[in-house]
Amino acid sequence: MTVVKDREVVESPPVRSQTEIPAGAAAAPRRLRRRWWAPLLALLPVFAFLGIFQYWPAISGIWFSFWNWKPSGQSEFLGFDNYVRMFGDEVWWSSFRNLGIIFVFGVVMWVFPLIAAEMLIALRGARSAFAYRTLLIIPMAFPGVVTALVWQFFYDPNNGVINEVLKAVGLGDLAHNWTGDPNWALISLLFVGFPFIAGLPFLIMYSALQNIPKELFEAAALDGATGIRRILQIDLPLMASQFRILFFLAVVGTLQYGFTAYILTGGGPDNATVVPILRVLTVAFQTQNWGYAAALSTTLFAITLFISVLVVFVGRSRPAKSVAVEEKH
Template sequence: MYRHKYRFIVPFLTPAIILYGVFVLWPYSQSFYIALTQWRGVSAHKKFVGLSNFDKLLHDRFFWNALKHNGLLLIALPIVTICIALLFAALFTQGGRGVPGANAYRVIFFFPQVMSAVAISVLWQFVYHPNLGLLNGLLRTTGAGNLARTWLGDPRTALWAVAAVIIWQAVGFYMVLFIAGVQSIPTTFYEAAIIDGATRWSAFWRITLPLLWDNLQTALVFIGIGALDLFIFVQIMTNGGPDRSSDVVARYMYDTAFDKSEFGYATAIGVALLFLTLTLSIFTLRVTRRERIEF
Protein backbone atom coordinates (compact mmCIF):
# COMPACT_ATOMS: atom_id res chain seq x y z
CA MET A 1 0.00 0.00 0.00
CA TYR A 2 2.88 2.42 0.60
CA ARG A 3 5.05 3.21 -2.41
CA HIS A 4 8.82 3.79 -2.32
CA LYS A 5 8.62 3.34 1.41
CA TYR A 6 12.36 3.54 2.10
CA ARG A 7 12.49 7.04 0.66
CA PHE A 8 10.23 7.87 3.55
CA ILE A 9 11.51 5.58 6.30
CA VAL A 10 15.17 6.52 6.06
CA PRO A 11 14.87 10.32 6.47
CA PHE A 12 12.24 9.91 9.17
CA LEU A 13 14.15 7.45 11.31
CA THR A 14 17.76 8.53 10.87
CA PRO A 15 17.77 11.81 12.88
CA ALA A 16 16.42 10.07 15.99
CA ILE A 17 18.81 7.14 15.60
CA ILE A 18 21.86 9.37 15.16
CA LEU A 19 21.04 11.61 18.11
CA TYR A 20 20.23 8.65 20.35
CA GLY A 21 23.26 6.70 19.18
CA VAL A 22 25.71 9.56 19.73
CA PHE A 23 24.47 10.94 23.05
CA VAL A 24 22.97 7.86 24.71
CA LEU A 25 24.19 4.51 23.34
CA TRP A 26 27.77 5.57 22.69
CA PRO A 27 28.41 6.97 26.20
CA TYR A 28 26.74 3.95 27.80
CA SER A 29 28.85 1.50 25.88
CA GLN A 30 32.03 3.52 26.45
CA SER A 31 31.50 3.48 30.20
CA PHE A 32 32.06 -0.27 30.34
CA TYR A 33 35.56 0.29 29.01
CA ILE A 34 36.35 3.40 31.07
CA ALA A 35 35.46 1.39 34.20
CA LEU A 36 38.48 -0.81 33.45
CA THR A 37 40.91 2.10 33.27
CA GLN A 38 42.68 4.57 35.45
CA TRP A 39 41.95 7.98 34.01
CA ARG A 40 42.08 11.48 35.43
CA GLY A 41 40.53 13.03 32.34
CA VAL A 42 43.50 15.23 31.46
CA SER A 43 45.03 13.23 28.64
CA ALA A 44 43.28 11.22 26.01
CA HIS A 45 45.23 8.18 27.19
CA LYS A 46 43.38 5.90 29.54
CA LYS A 47 45.57 3.44 31.39
CA PHE A 48 44.05 -0.03 31.26
CA VAL A 49 44.02 -1.58 34.73
CA GLY A 50 41.63 -4.50 34.30
CA LEU A 51 39.31 -5.20 37.17
CA SER A 52 41.40 -3.41 39.79
CA ASN A 53 38.85 -0.58 40.10
CA PHE A 54 36.30 -3.16 41.19
CA ASP A 55 38.79 -4.65 43.62
CA LYS A 56 39.32 -1.21 45.08
CA LEU A 57 35.56 -0.80 45.30
CA LEU A 58 35.24 -3.93 47.44
CA HIS A 59 37.61 -2.43 49.99
CA ASP A 60 36.34 1.13 49.86
CA ARG A 61 34.62 1.82 53.16
CA PHE A 62 33.07 5.04 51.83
CA PHE A 63 31.41 3.02 49.08
CA TRP A 64 30.06 0.48 51.55
CA ASN A 65 28.89 3.27 53.82
CA ALA A 66 26.95 4.84 50.96
CA LEU A 67 25.62 1.46 49.81
CA LYS A 68 24.41 0.68 53.31
CA HIS A 69 22.26 3.81 53.21
CA ASN A 70 20.85 2.84 49.82
CA GLY A 71 20.09 -0.58 51.31
CA LEU A 72 18.25 0.89 54.29
CA LEU A 73 16.19 3.10 51.99
CA LEU A 74 15.59 0.15 49.70
CA ILE A 75 13.73 -1.48 52.56
CA ALA A 76 12.03 1.55 54.06
CA LEU A 77 10.91 3.50 50.98
CA PRO A 78 8.89 0.76 49.24
CA ILE A 79 7.12 -0.35 52.41
CA VAL A 80 6.06 3.09 53.57
CA THR A 81 5.32 4.53 50.12
CA ILE A 82 3.28 1.55 48.93
CA CYS A 83 1.27 1.27 52.16
CA ILE A 84 0.25 4.93 52.12
CA ALA A 85 -0.41 4.99 48.38
CA LEU A 86 -2.46 1.80 48.59
CA LEU A 87 -4.55 3.18 51.41
CA PHE A 88 -5.27 6.36 49.45
CA ALA A 89 -6.08 4.41 46.30
CA ALA A 90 -8.51 2.20 48.25
CA LEU A 91 -10.19 5.21 49.85
CA PHE A 92 -10.48 7.07 46.55
CA THR A 93 -12.06 4.20 44.66
CA GLN A 94 -14.16 2.49 47.29
CA GLY A 95 -17.81 2.28 46.32
CA GLY A 96 -16.96 3.49 42.83
CA ARG A 97 -16.51 7.18 43.55
CA GLY A 98 -14.45 7.16 46.71
CA VAL A 99 -14.80 9.00 49.99
CA PRO A 100 -16.14 12.58 50.01
CA GLY A 101 -13.62 15.01 48.56
CA ALA A 102 -11.69 12.23 46.80
CA ASN A 103 -11.03 14.24 43.66
CA ALA A 104 -9.71 17.30 45.47
CA TYR A 105 -7.43 15.18 47.66
CA ARG A 106 -6.17 13.32 44.65
CA VAL A 107 -5.20 16.53 42.83
CA ILE A 108 -3.37 17.81 45.92
CA PHE A 109 -1.55 14.56 46.67
CA PHE A 110 -0.25 14.19 43.15
CA PHE A 111 1.09 17.73 42.96
CA PRO A 112 4.57 17.20 44.53
CA GLN A 113 5.19 14.62 41.81
CA VAL A 114 5.34 17.25 39.07
CA MET A 115 7.62 19.59 40.96
CA SER A 116 11.32 19.84 40.44
CA ALA A 117 13.24 17.70 42.91
CA VAL A 118 15.63 20.62 43.33
CA ALA A 119 12.85 23.01 44.36
CA ILE A 120 11.43 20.40 46.73
CA SER A 121 14.83 19.81 48.29
CA VAL A 122 15.52 23.52 48.75
CA LEU A 123 12.05 24.05 50.22
CA TRP A 124 12.44 21.17 52.67
CA GLN A 125 15.85 22.40 53.71
CA PHE A 126 13.93 25.30 55.17
CA VAL A 127 11.17 23.18 56.60
CA TYR A 128 13.95 21.38 58.51
CA HIS A 129 15.90 24.55 59.31
CA PRO A 130 16.81 24.53 63.02
CA ASN A 131 15.83 28.15 63.79
CA LEU A 132 13.38 29.48 61.25
CA GLY A 133 12.12 26.13 59.95
CA LEU A 134 8.51 25.09 59.79
CA LEU A 135 8.97 21.76 61.57
CA ASN A 136 10.75 22.98 64.67
CA GLY A 137 8.42 25.97 64.82
CA LEU A 138 5.45 23.64 64.76
CA LEU A 139 6.96 21.42 67.45
CA ARG A 140 7.67 24.43 69.67
CA THR A 141 4.20 25.95 69.32
CA THR A 142 2.54 22.64 70.10
CA GLY A 143 4.63 22.23 73.23
CA ALA A 144 6.81 19.46 71.88
CA GLY A 145 9.81 21.77 71.68
CA ASN A 146 12.11 19.17 73.22
CA LEU A 147 11.72 17.15 70.01
CA ALA A 148 13.07 20.04 67.94
CA ARG A 149 16.50 19.41 66.50
CA THR A 150 18.80 20.16 63.59
CA TRP A 151 17.17 17.51 61.44
CA LEU A 152 19.60 17.61 58.54
CA GLY A 153 22.64 18.40 60.65
CA ASP A 154 22.36 15.47 63.02
CA PRO A 155 23.92 12.18 61.87
CA ARG A 156 21.13 10.27 63.62
CA THR A 157 18.29 11.95 61.72
CA ALA A 158 19.75 13.25 58.44
CA LEU A 159 19.13 10.16 56.31
CA TRP A 160 15.58 9.67 57.57
CA ALA A 161 14.75 13.33 57.20
CA VAL A 162 15.73 13.04 53.53
CA ALA A 163 13.78 9.77 53.21
CA ALA A 164 10.63 11.44 54.53
CA VAL A 165 10.80 14.05 51.77
CA ILE A 166 11.20 11.35 49.13
CA ILE A 167 8.13 9.52 50.43
CA TRP A 168 6.20 12.79 50.65
CA GLN A 169 6.99 13.42 47.00
CA ALA A 170 6.45 9.89 45.66
CA VAL A 171 3.16 8.83 47.28
CA GLY A 172 1.04 10.74 44.73
CA PHE A 173 2.46 8.89 41.77
CA TYR A 174 1.91 5.42 43.18
CA MET A 175 -1.53 6.42 44.38
CA VAL A 176 -2.51 7.28 40.79
CA LEU A 177 -0.91 4.07 39.55
CA PHE A 178 -2.96 1.99 42.01
CA ILE A 179 -6.16 3.93 41.33
CA ALA A 180 -5.82 3.10 37.64
CA GLY A 181 -5.31 -0.55 38.58
CA VAL A 182 -8.31 -0.69 40.90
CA GLN A 183 -10.52 0.95 38.30
CA SER A 184 -9.71 -1.77 35.80
CA ILE A 185 -11.20 -4.37 38.16
CA PRO A 186 -14.79 -5.09 37.09
CA THR A 187 -17.30 -3.76 39.61
CA THR A 188 -19.29 -7.00 39.32
CA PHE A 189 -16.62 -8.65 41.49
CA TYR A 190 -17.38 -6.28 44.32
CA GLU A 191 -21.12 -6.54 43.81
CA ALA A 192 -20.92 -10.31 44.05
CA ALA A 193 -18.78 -10.02 47.17
CA ILE A 194 -21.28 -7.68 48.80
CA ILE A 195 -24.13 -10.05 48.07
CA ASP A 196 -22.09 -12.78 49.72
CA GLY A 197 -21.77 -10.53 52.76
CA ALA A 198 -18.13 -9.51 52.42
CA THR A 199 -16.90 -6.53 54.43
CA ARG A 200 -14.95 -3.63 52.95
CA TRP A 201 -11.88 -5.02 54.64
CA SER A 202 -12.14 -8.54 53.23
CA ALA A 203 -13.07 -7.22 49.79
CA PHE A 204 -9.82 -5.24 49.84
CA TRP A 205 -7.70 -8.24 50.84
CA ARG A 206 -9.44 -10.87 48.73
CA ILE A 207 -10.26 -8.93 45.55
CA THR A 208 -8.39 -5.63 45.26
CA LEU A 209 -4.95 -6.71 46.42
CA PRO A 210 -4.63 -9.94 44.38
CA LEU A 211 -5.89 -8.24 41.22
CA LEU A 212 -3.55 -5.32 41.77
CA TRP A 213 -0.52 -7.58 41.84
CA ASP A 214 0.93 -6.37 38.51
CA ASN A 215 0.78 -2.77 39.64
CA LEU A 216 2.38 -3.62 42.97
CA GLN A 217 5.18 -5.35 41.11
CA THR A 218 5.71 -2.29 38.90
CA ALA A 219 5.70 -0.05 41.97
CA LEU A 220 8.29 -2.22 43.74
CA VAL A 221 10.64 -2.16 40.76
CA PHE A 222 10.23 1.59 40.25
CA ILE A 223 10.77 2.48 43.91
CA GLY A 224 13.69 0.07 44.06
CA ILE A 225 15.39 1.68 41.08
CA GLY A 226 14.65 5.07 42.63
CA ALA A 227 16.14 4.04 45.98
CA LEU A 228 19.42 3.27 44.24
CA ASP A 229 19.60 6.84 42.90
CA LEU A 230 18.27 9.66 45.13
CA PHE A 231 21.13 11.88 43.98
CA ILE A 232 19.30 15.22 43.81
CA PHE A 233 17.60 14.99 47.20
CA VAL A 234 20.75 13.95 49.00
CA GLN A 235 23.11 16.30 47.19
CA ILE A 236 21.01 19.38 47.84
CA MET A 237 19.67 18.70 51.30
CA THR A 238 22.77 17.28 53.00
CA ASN A 239 25.41 16.63 50.34
CA GLY A 240 25.84 13.27 52.03
CA GLY A 241 26.65 14.74 55.40
CA PRO A 242 27.05 15.27 58.21
CA ASP A 243 30.09 13.07 58.30
CA ARG A 244 28.76 10.92 55.41
CA SER A 245 25.79 9.84 57.50
CA SER A 246 23.36 10.34 54.61
CA ASP A 247 25.67 9.54 51.70
CA VAL A 248 24.35 7.43 48.83
CA VAL A 249 26.22 5.66 46.03
CA ALA A 250 25.09 8.04 43.28
CA ARG A 251 26.36 11.07 45.18
CA TYR A 252 29.61 9.33 46.03
CA MET A 253 30.06 8.49 42.37
CA TYR A 254 29.41 12.07 41.28
CA ASP A 255 31.89 13.28 43.86
CA THR A 256 34.53 10.78 42.77
CA ALA A 257 34.17 11.85 39.14
CA PHE A 258 33.61 15.58 39.15
CA ASP A 259 35.31 16.60 42.40
CA LYS A 260 38.21 14.18 42.65
CA SER A 261 38.59 13.61 38.87
CA GLU A 262 38.96 9.85 39.35
CA PHE A 263 36.94 9.15 36.22
CA GLY A 264 37.86 5.50 35.78
CA TYR A 265 37.02 4.62 39.35
CA ALA A 266 33.81 6.68 39.29
CA THR A 267 32.65 4.87 36.16
CA ALA A 268 33.34 1.55 37.88
CA ILE A 269 30.99 2.71 40.65
CA GLY A 270 28.44 3.51 37.94
CA VAL A 271 28.78 0.03 36.44
CA ALA A 272 28.36 -1.51 39.89
CA LEU A 273 25.23 0.60 40.31
CA LEU A 274 23.88 -0.64 37.00
CA PHE A 275 24.39 -4.27 37.97
CA LEU A 276 22.77 -3.68 41.34
CA THR A 277 19.78 -2.04 39.63
CA LEU A 278 19.38 -4.85 37.10
CA THR A 279 19.84 -7.59 39.71
CA LEU A 280 17.33 -5.94 41.97
CA SER A 281 14.73 -5.55 39.20
CA ILE A 282 15.08 -9.17 38.10
CA PHE A 283 15.05 -10.38 41.70
CA THR A 284 11.90 -8.40 42.48
CA LEU A 285 10.11 -9.68 39.41
CA ARG A 286 11.09 -13.28 40.22
CA VAL A 287 10.16 -13.23 43.88
CA THR A 288 6.82 -11.55 43.29
CA ARG A 289 5.95 -13.71 40.31
CA ARG A 290 2.53 -15.24 40.56
CA GLU A 291 0.17 -16.94 38.27
CA ARG A 292 -1.56 -14.23 36.33
CA ILE A 293 -5.21 -13.81 37.05
CA GLU A 294 -7.01 -13.00 33.83
CA PHE A 295 -10.08 -10.84 34.10
Protein backbone atom coordinates in the same frame (compact mmCIF):
# COMPACT_ATOMS: atom_id res chain seq x y z
CA MET B 1 -25.08 -17.53 -14.70
CA THR B 2 -28.82 -17.17 -14.09
CA VAL B 3 -30.81 -17.64 -10.93
CA VAL B 4 -34.56 -18.24 -10.90
CA LYS B 5 -36.16 -16.20 -8.16
CA ASP B 6 -39.94 -15.85 -7.83
CA ARG B 7 -40.36 -17.05 -11.42
CA GLU B 8 -38.09 -14.32 -12.64
CA VAL B 9 -34.79 -14.90 -14.24
CA VAL B 10 -32.18 -12.81 -12.51
CA GLU B 11 -28.71 -12.40 -13.93
CA SER B 12 -26.17 -12.82 -11.16
CA PRO B 13 -22.89 -10.94 -11.40
CA PRO B 14 -20.05 -12.93 -12.88
CA VAL B 15 -17.87 -14.73 -10.35
CA ARG B 16 -14.40 -13.33 -10.52
CA SER B 17 -11.63 -15.84 -10.42
CA GLN B 18 -9.16 -15.62 -7.55
CA THR B 19 -6.43 -15.25 -10.06
CA GLU B 20 -8.09 -12.16 -11.54
CA ILE B 21 -6.58 -9.41 -9.36
CA PRO B 22 -6.81 -5.78 -10.37
CA ALA B 23 -3.58 -4.29 -11.52
CA GLY B 24 -3.75 -1.54 -8.90
CA ALA B 25 -4.15 -4.04 -6.03
CA ALA B 26 -1.16 -6.02 -7.23
CA ALA B 27 0.93 -2.90 -7.54
CA ALA B 28 0.20 -1.71 -3.99
CA PRO B 29 2.27 -4.41 -2.22
CA ARG B 30 5.07 -3.74 -4.64
CA ARG B 31 5.07 -0.07 -3.70
CA LEU B 32 5.10 -1.05 -0.03
CA ARG B 33 8.02 -3.38 -0.58
CA ARG B 34 9.91 -0.69 -2.37
CA ARG B 35 9.41 1.72 0.55
CA TRP B 36 10.43 -0.59 3.40
CA TRP B 37 13.44 1.61 3.96
CA ALA B 38 11.38 4.76 4.57
CA PRO B 39 10.58 4.07 8.30
CA LEU B 40 14.20 3.11 8.92
CA LEU B 41 15.36 6.32 7.30
CA ALA B 42 12.98 8.32 9.50
CA LEU B 43 14.33 6.58 12.62
CA LEU B 44 17.98 7.25 11.80
CA PRO B 45 18.07 10.68 13.54
CA VAL B 46 16.56 9.10 16.66
CA PHE B 47 19.19 6.37 16.77
CA ALA B 48 21.90 8.91 16.03
CA PHE B 49 20.94 11.06 19.03
CA LEU B 50 20.58 7.97 21.24
CA GLY B 51 24.02 6.82 20.18
CA ILE B 52 25.65 10.17 20.85
CA PHE B 53 23.96 11.11 24.10
CA GLN B 54 23.09 7.72 25.64
CA TYR B 55 25.04 4.73 24.31
CA TRP B 56 28.40 6.36 23.71
CA PRO B 57 28.74 7.84 27.23
CA ALA B 58 27.85 4.45 28.74
CA ILE B 59 30.30 2.55 26.53
CA SER B 60 33.08 5.10 27.08
CA GLY B 61 32.47 4.91 30.85
CA ILE B 62 32.95 1.13 30.77
CA TRP B 63 36.13 1.54 28.72
CA PHE B 64 37.67 4.20 30.96
CA SER B 65 36.90 2.18 34.09
CA PHE B 66 39.99 0.10 33.23
CA TRP B 67 42.22 3.17 33.10
CA ASN B 68 43.62 5.83 35.39
CA TRP B 69 41.65 8.22 33.30
CA LYS B 70 42.91 11.78 33.03
CA PRO B 71 40.76 13.78 30.58
CA SER B 72 43.39 16.50 30.23
CA GLY B 73 46.48 14.30 30.34
CA GLN B 74 47.91 10.90 29.49
CA SER B 75 45.89 7.99 30.91
CA GLU B 76 47.44 4.81 32.28
CA PHE B 77 45.91 1.39 31.74
CA LEU B 78 45.19 -0.32 35.09
CA GLY B 79 43.20 -3.38 34.11
CA PHE B 80 40.92 -4.46 36.96
CA ASP B 81 42.70 -2.41 39.62
CA ASN B 82 39.81 0.03 39.95
CA TYR B 83 37.39 -2.82 40.54
CA VAL B 84 39.70 -4.45 43.07
CA ARG B 85 39.92 -1.14 44.90
CA MET B 86 36.13 -0.94 44.92
CA PHE B 87 35.83 -4.09 47.07
CA GLY B 88 37.76 -2.36 49.84
CA ASP B 89 35.78 0.88 49.67
CA GLU B 90 33.78 0.90 52.91
CA VAL B 91 31.94 4.10 52.00
CA TRP B 92 30.79 2.56 48.72
CA TRP B 93 29.29 -0.52 50.37
CA SER B 94 27.78 1.44 53.25
CA SER B 95 25.99 3.53 50.63
CA PHE B 96 24.12 0.39 49.54
CA ARG B 97 23.06 -0.20 53.13
CA ASN B 98 21.53 3.27 53.18
CA LEU B 99 19.95 2.56 49.82
CA GLY B 100 18.39 -0.64 51.15
CA ILE B 101 16.86 1.25 54.08
CA ILE B 102 15.45 3.86 51.68
CA PHE B 103 13.97 1.16 49.44
CA VAL B 104 12.30 -0.82 52.24
CA PHE B 105 10.89 2.33 53.81
CA GLY B 106 9.52 3.52 50.46
CA VAL B 107 7.78 0.20 49.77
CA VAL B 108 6.26 0.08 53.26
CA MET B 109 4.92 3.60 52.79
CA TRP B 110 2.81 2.40 49.85
CA VAL B 111 0.15 1.84 52.48
CA PHE B 112 -0.63 5.59 52.43
CA PRO B 113 -1.44 5.90 48.70
CA LEU B 114 -3.32 2.60 48.95
CA ILE B 115 -5.53 3.98 51.73
CA ALA B 116 -6.07 7.19 49.75
CA ALA B 117 -7.02 5.20 46.63
CA GLU B 118 -9.44 2.99 48.60
CA MET B 119 -11.09 6.02 50.20
CA LEU B 120 -11.36 7.79 46.85
CA ILE B 121 -12.87 4.78 45.10
CA ALA B 122 -15.50 4.58 47.84
CA LEU B 123 -16.83 8.05 47.02
CA ARG B 124 -20.14 7.93 45.19
CA GLY B 125 -20.16 11.46 43.84
CA ALA B 126 -18.35 11.72 40.52
CA ARG B 127 -17.60 15.42 40.96
CA SER B 128 -16.12 15.05 44.43
CA ALA B 129 -14.04 12.05 43.28
CA PHE B 130 -12.72 14.07 40.34
CA ALA B 131 -11.87 17.04 42.57
CA TYR B 132 -10.00 14.97 45.16
CA ARG B 133 -8.22 12.98 42.45
CA THR B 134 -7.05 16.17 40.79
CA LEU B 135 -5.75 17.58 44.07
CA LEU B 136 -3.76 14.41 44.71
CA ILE B 137 -2.29 14.24 41.20
CA ILE B 138 -1.33 17.92 40.73
CA PRO B 139 1.74 17.70 43.05
CA MET B 140 3.27 15.23 40.56
CA ALA B 141 3.84 18.21 38.27
CA PHE B 142 5.99 20.03 40.84
CA PRO B 143 9.75 19.81 40.18
CA GLY B 144 11.66 17.60 42.58
CA VAL B 145 13.98 20.45 43.48
CA VAL B 146 11.00 22.41 44.83
CA THR B 147 10.05 19.56 47.16
CA ALA B 148 13.65 19.18 48.34
CA LEU B 149 14.03 22.91 49.05
CA VAL B 150 10.72 23.04 50.93
CA TRP B 151 11.82 20.20 53.19
CA GLN B 152 15.19 21.85 53.62
CA PHE B 153 13.31 24.81 55.05
CA PHE B 154 11.30 22.46 57.29
CA TYR B 155 14.50 20.92 58.69
CA ASP B 156 16.40 24.19 59.15
CA PRO B 157 17.90 24.08 62.68
CA ASN B 158 17.42 27.80 63.31
CA ASN B 159 14.13 28.90 61.74
CA GLY B 160 12.79 25.59 60.44
CA VAL B 161 9.07 24.88 60.58
CA ILE B 162 9.48 21.67 62.59
CA ASN B 163 11.59 23.26 65.32
CA GLU B 164 9.35 26.32 65.47
CA VAL B 165 6.26 24.17 65.89
CA LEU B 166 7.94 22.17 68.66
CA LYS B 167 8.83 25.39 70.46
CA ALA B 168 5.30 26.74 70.04
CA VAL B 169 3.72 23.69 71.72
CA GLY B 170 6.20 23.69 74.58
CA LEU B 171 8.45 20.93 73.25
CA GLY B 172 11.46 23.11 72.50
CA ASP B 173 13.77 20.54 74.06
CA LEU B 174 13.01 18.26 71.11
CA ALA B 175 14.20 20.86 68.59
CA HIS B 176 17.08 19.40 66.66
CA ASN B 177 19.49 19.82 63.78
CA TRP B 178 17.71 17.11 61.87
CA THR B 179 19.95 16.87 58.81
CA GLY B 180 23.16 17.71 60.69
CA ASP B 181 23.03 14.84 63.19
CA PRO B 182 24.38 11.49 61.89
CA ASN B 183 21.74 9.67 63.94
CA TRP B 184 18.84 11.61 62.43
CA ALA B 185 20.04 12.62 58.96
CA LEU B 186 18.95 9.44 57.14
CA ILE B 187 15.63 9.35 58.99
CA SER B 188 15.05 12.95 57.95
CA LEU B 189 15.61 12.03 54.31
CA LEU B 190 13.13 9.16 54.58
CA PHE B 191 10.30 11.47 55.58
CA VAL B 192 10.80 13.91 52.72
CA GLY B 193 7.48 13.98 50.87
CA PHE B 194 5.35 12.83 53.80
CA PRO B 195 2.52 11.65 53.73
CA PHE B 196 3.57 10.07 50.41
CA ILE B 197 0.06 10.12 48.93
CA ALA B 198 0.49 12.35 45.89
CA GLY B 199 2.52 10.51 43.32
CA LEU B 200 2.76 7.68 40.83
CA PRO B 201 1.93 4.85 43.31
CA PHE B 202 -1.40 6.49 44.11
CA LEU B 203 -2.21 6.98 40.43
CA ILE B 204 -1.43 3.35 39.55
CA MET B 205 -3.33 1.95 42.54
CA TYR B 206 -6.35 4.14 41.90
CA SER B 207 -6.42 3.14 38.22
CA ALA B 208 -6.24 -0.53 39.21
CA LEU B 209 -9.15 -0.16 41.62
CA GLN B 210 -11.20 1.59 38.96
CA ASN B 211 -10.74 -1.38 36.62
CA ILE B 212 -12.16 -3.84 39.16
CA PRO B 213 -15.80 -4.55 38.21
CA LYS B 214 -18.29 -3.11 40.67
CA GLU B 215 -20.13 -6.43 40.63
CA LEU B 216 -17.25 -7.95 42.59
CA PHE B 217 -17.58 -5.29 45.28
CA GLU B 218 -21.33 -5.89 45.47
CA ALA B 219 -20.89 -9.65 45.67
CA ALA B 220 -18.24 -9.23 48.37
CA ALA B 221 -20.60 -7.01 50.36
CA LEU B 222 -23.31 -9.69 50.18
CA ASP B 223 -20.84 -12.28 51.44
CA GLY B 224 -19.81 -10.02 54.30
CA ALA B 225 -16.36 -9.20 52.90
CA THR B 226 -16.11 -5.48 53.56
CA GLY B 227 -13.45 -3.08 54.74
CA ILE B 228 -10.01 -4.56 55.39
CA ARG B 229 -11.25 -8.07 54.63
CA ARG B 230 -12.30 -7.05 51.12
CA ILE B 231 -9.00 -5.23 50.55
CA LEU B 232 -6.98 -8.29 51.55
CA GLN B 233 -9.08 -10.90 49.75
CA ILE B 234 -10.18 -9.06 46.60
CA ASP B 235 -8.41 -5.77 45.96
CA LEU B 236 -4.80 -6.72 46.62
CA PRO B 237 -4.85 -10.02 44.64
CA LEU B 238 -6.43 -8.25 41.64
CA MET B 239 -3.78 -5.51 41.86
CA ALA B 240 -0.84 -7.95 41.72
CA SER B 241 0.29 -6.89 38.22
CA GLN B 242 0.23 -3.21 39.21
CA PHE B 243 2.29 -3.93 42.31
CA ARG B 244 4.88 -5.71 40.16
CA ILE B 245 5.15 -2.57 38.02
CA LEU B 246 5.50 -0.42 41.14
CA PHE B 247 8.15 -2.75 42.53
CA PHE B 248 10.15 -2.54 39.31
CA LEU B 249 9.93 1.27 39.26
CA ALA B 250 10.87 1.41 42.95
CA VAL B 251 13.98 -0.72 42.37
CA VAL B 252 15.20 1.37 39.44
CA GLY B 253 14.26 4.67 41.11
CA THR B 254 16.01 3.77 44.36
CA LEU B 255 19.21 2.77 42.59
CA GLN B 256 19.17 6.19 40.94
CA TYR B 257 18.34 8.00 44.18
CA GLY B 258 20.62 10.86 45.13
CA PHE B 259 19.10 14.20 44.13
CA THR B 260 17.30 14.85 47.43
CA ALA B 261 20.25 13.67 49.51
CA TYR B 262 22.59 15.92 47.53
CA ILE B 263 20.49 19.02 48.25
CA LEU B 264 19.70 18.34 51.91
CA THR B 265 22.84 16.65 53.24
CA GLY B 266 25.38 16.19 50.44
CA GLY B 267 25.90 12.64 51.71
CA GLY B 268 26.86 13.76 55.21
CA PRO B 269 27.30 14.13 58.03
CA ASP B 270 30.07 11.53 58.31
CA ASN B 271 28.70 9.71 55.24
CA ALA B 272 25.50 8.92 57.16
CA THR B 273 23.35 9.63 54.10
CA VAL B 274 25.73 8.70 51.32
CA VAL B 275 24.21 6.71 48.45
CA PRO B 276 25.99 5.15 45.44
CA ILE B 277 25.39 8.07 43.08
CA LEU B 278 26.73 10.56 45.62
CA ARG B 279 29.79 8.38 46.13
CA VAL B 280 30.42 8.39 42.38
CA LEU B 281 30.09 12.18 42.25
CA THR B 282 32.40 12.63 45.22
CA VAL B 283 35.11 10.41 43.71
CA ALA B 284 34.82 12.09 40.32
CA PHE B 285 34.60 15.79 41.22
CA GLN B 286 36.31 16.04 44.60
CA THR B 287 39.17 13.54 44.28
CA GLN B 288 39.38 13.85 40.47
CA ASN B 289 39.76 10.07 40.21
CA TRP B 290 37.78 9.70 37.03
CA GLY B 291 38.76 6.12 36.26
CA TYR B 292 37.67 4.86 39.68
CA ALA B 293 34.43 6.84 39.38
CA ALA B 294 33.82 5.18 36.02
CA ALA B 295 34.32 1.77 37.64
CA LEU B 296 31.81 2.63 40.37
CA SER B 297 29.24 3.90 37.88
CA THR B 298 29.75 0.82 35.68
CA THR B 299 29.14 -1.43 38.68
CA LEU B 300 26.00 0.51 39.57
CA PHE B 301 24.81 0.20 35.97
CA ALA B 302 25.40 -3.57 36.01
CA ILE B 303 23.49 -3.97 39.29
CA THR B 304 20.59 -1.89 37.97
CA LEU B 305 20.47 -3.87 34.71
CA PHE B 306 20.62 -7.24 36.50
CA ILE B 307 17.85 -6.39 38.98
CA SER B 308 15.68 -4.88 36.23
CA VAL B 309 15.98 -7.98 34.05
CA LEU B 310 15.32 -10.19 37.07
CA VAL B 311 12.16 -8.30 38.04
CA VAL B 312 10.86 -8.29 34.47
CA PHE B 313 11.59 -12.02 34.09
CA VAL B 314 9.79 -12.91 37.33
CA GLY B 315 6.85 -10.70 36.36
CA ARG B 316 6.49 -12.52 33.04
CA SER B 317 7.06 -16.05 34.29
CA ARG B 318 4.30 -16.00 36.90
CA PRO B 319 1.39 -15.27 34.57
CA ALA B 320 2.65 -17.86 32.09
CA LYS B 321 2.80 -20.46 34.85
CA SER B 322 -0.70 -19.68 36.07
CA VAL B 323 -2.09 -19.91 32.54
CA ALA B 324 -0.45 -23.29 32.08
CA VAL B 325 -2.01 -24.57 35.30
CA GLU B 326 -5.46 -23.37 34.23
CA GLU B 327 -5.14 -25.10 30.85
CA LYS B 328 -4.05 -28.30 32.57
CA HIS B 329 -7.16 -28.31 34.73
